[in-house]
Amino acid sequence: MSAVKITSSHAGHGGTDPGAVWGKYGEHIIASQINKKWLSITGGVDCSVENSTSINDNLAKISAKVNAVSKSGSNINISHHLNASGGVGTGTEVWYWEGDAVSKAYAAAISKAIANALGIPDRGAKATNNFYVHRNTTGRMLLIEWCFIDRKGDVESLLKNMDKAVVAATAALGYNAKAPAPTKEPTPVKKPEANSTPAKDFSKQYFTVNPKKVRLKTAQGLRKLTDVEFTGNSTYGGSYKAGTVFAITGLKYTKAGCPRLITQSGHLLTANKADVEEITVAPAKKTGSYKIKSAIGANIRSAASKNAPIVGSYPQGATFNYDQTVVADGYTWYSYIGSQSKKRVYVAAV
Numbered sequence: 001m002s003a004v005k006i007t008s009s010h011a012g013h014g015g016t017d018p019g020a021v022w023g024k025y026g027e028h029i030i031a032s033q034i035n036k037k038w039l040s041i042t043g044g045v046d047c048s049v050e051n052s053t054s055i056n057d058n059l060a061k062i063s064a065k066v067n068a069v070s071k072s073g074s075n076i077n078i079s080h081h082l083n084a085s086g087g088v089g090t091g092t093e094v095w096y097w098e099g100d101a102v103s104k105a106y107a108a109a110i111s112k113a114i115a116n117a118l119g120i121p122d123r124g125a126k127a128t129n130n131f132y133v134h135r136n137t138t139g140r141m142l143l144i145e146w147c148f149i150d151r152k153g154d155v156e157s158l159l160k161n162m163d164k165a166v167v168a169a170t171a172a173l174g175y176n177a178k179a180p181a182p183t184k185e186p187t188p189v190k191k192p193e194a195n196s197t198p199a200k201d202f203s204k205q206y207f208t209v210n211p212k213k214v215r216l217k218t219a220q221g222l223r224k225l226t227d228v229e230f231t232g233n234s235t236y237g238g239s240y241k242a243g244t245v246f247a248i249t250g251l252k253y254t255k256a257g258c259p260r261l262i263t264q265s266g267h268l269l270t271a272n273k274a275d276v277e278e279i280t281v282a283p284a285k286k287t288g289s290y291k292i293k294s295a296i297g298a299n300i301r302s303a304a305s306k307n308a309p310i311v312g313s314y315p316q317g318a319t320f321n322y323d324q325t326v327v328a329d330g331y332t333w334y335s336y337i338g339s340q341s342k343k344r345v346y347v348a349a350v
């Protein structure tokens with residue numbers, strides 16, 4: 001089989017949309033790694049988006065990028081995702097446009113190849129006429145759910161066997177890549193000690209989603225916006241007492257990935273939760289029903305945070321009753337007591 005031509009490929013989430021997060025694993029980060037490996041084998045245009053401001057904004061920008069290069073119905077575009085289901089699901093699945101037999105055959109072949117490479121169940125080709133990227137792009141769209149991010153066996157196998165799985169998936173489309181040889185020890189370069197430790201997960205100790213409004217727990221100074229490594233004057237933008245409130249417009253990251261908060265005045269403030277706390281609006285006693293608008297559905301979480309464990313999910317159009325709303329982590333959360341778990345759960349309005 002000669003290789004089918006891939007027009008584009010992208011990570012399904014990006015910017016302020018991290019996708020599913022489970023413990024230290026983030027869908028956006030893993031899918032981006034896969035996407036880079038994929039494109040290095042198949043070629044094609046990278047339609048990932050890193051500057052999105054919301055889930056819907058990310059989907060719209062990805063679709064616009066795909067449409068800029070995918071003009072014909074036979075063009076093939078790939079969307080990389082990891083599934084989540086509160087620890088219940090396992091396996092690989094690939095979503096194709098309902099009724100397109102060609103896409104279905106590719107989807108089935110890719111799903112099988114990945115599942116075999118990872119040693120997890122093959123959930124196979126799945127038809128959709130509802131997913132945003134399928135509905136809003138020209139050409140064939142194959143949306144790969146590589147495995148379940150909230151299933152230890154799945155995600156750990158993916159991280160261990162990623163090269164092998166990408167090679168297998170692209171081989172199912174006729175590409176003949178070999179798994180890259182183990183990387184040779186690079187010539188030692190002068191490297192600060194801190195960089196030799198493995199990449200740190202900052203999401204527990206630092207705000208990784210714009211908290212919008214914070215209060216200082218300890219006295220802090222504001223840094224110059226360009227001083228993201230915090231090596232310059234620590235009170236460049238003034239020094240402030242505990243209790244001072246700042247409006248936050250975004251995040252900036254150090255080379256090592258440590259987040260900093262950008263204040264409304266255009267300075268940097270620490271994002272360490274030991275030093276700054278998010279100001280949340282007290283739960284409003286407001287009841288009603290909420291309908292999921294996002295094309296990719298919404299996660300149900302155990303706390304009002306995008307980093308809180310996922311305990312379930314709703315598809316687009318699903319409706320549920322809530323008894324509280326909470327503003328936190330940059331979102332309005334609709335909250336209720338789970339009928340089976342008897343525990344309070346939260347769904348972000350997106």
Ligand SMILES: [Zn+2]
Pocket residue numbers: 012013019020027080081082
């Ligand atoms: Zn996803």
